[in-house]
Amino acid sequence: MRKINNNLSDKIRDEIINFIEPDIYYCYQCGRCTAGCPLANVYEYQPNQIIRLVQANEINSIFDSNSIYLCLSCEICSSRCPQGIDIAAIMSYLRIKSWENRSFKEKLIAEFYKAFLKIIGIFGRSYEPGLILNLNLVSGKFFNDMDLALNILRKRKIKLFPEFVKDRKKLSRVVKKYL
Numbered sequence: 249m250r251k252i253n254n255n256l257s258d259k260i261r262d263e264i265i266n267f268i269e270p271d272i273y274y275c276y277q278c279g280r281c282t283a284g285c286p287l288a289n290v291y292e293y294q295p296n297q298i299i300r301l302v303q304a305n306e307i308n309s310i311f312d313s314n315s316i317y318l319c320l321s322c323e324i325c326s327s328r329c330p331q332g333i334d335i336a337a338i339m340s341y342l343r344i345k346s347w348e349n350r351s352f353k354e355k356l357i358a359e360f361y362k363a364f365l366k367i368i369g370i371f372g373r374s375y376e377p378g379l380i381l382n383l384n385l386v387s388g389k390f391f392n393d394m395d396l397a398l399n400i401l402r403k404r405k406i407k408l409f410p411e412f413v414k415d416r417k418k419l420s421r422v423v424k425k426y427l
């Protein structure tokens with residue numbers, strides 16, 4: 249993982265303090281956010297620990313763990329916090345910063361984001377078969393989850409052919425900035 253320097257770490261911590269209400273120092277480590285998180289058992293750092301790491305300015309430790317990349321943005325943690333801290337927004341913000349600084353620890357997750365953005369840039373909306381093919385090519389596991397994909401297709405949960413949105417050129421220009 250590409251480490252960020254102390255100045256950038258300070259900047260990210262300060263931005264979280266300044267722009268996300270209320271102050272993260274209101275967290276008193278009750279653990280309610282973690283108790284409700286569906287992924288807490290697979291995270292290397294649990295949501296309450298992420299908050300503690302931000303307070304301690306240990307941003308590199310967060311970037312080097314799997315938590316922010318696996319987060320589903322389901323917002324259960326935020327809804328359970330007695331102090332009203334928006335943990336889900338903090339997780340998303342940290343993920344964006346990691347992306348901007350090319351600090352993504354998990355190569356395949358980075359590839360997933362790239363493939364997803366590319367598909368949005370091309371079609372203007374998600375196209376699952378394209379996403380699966382793209383990821384399988386990148387990972388070298390060409391037939392990974394194919395049985396699952398065929399089952400989903402058979403049940404018409406996803407469409408075989410992509411749909412295009414109107415005026416997707418504008419969207420494509422936005423997407424290019426992040427690739």
Ligand code: SF4
Binds near residue numbers: 276282
């Ligand atoms: S629920 Fe809120 S106060 Fe409790 S540990 Fe999580 S962030 Fe801190």
Ligand code: SF4
Binds near residue numbers: 287295320324336
């Ligand atoms: S938003 Fe992320 S951290 Fe919060 S409960 Fe959902 S998966 Fe867990």
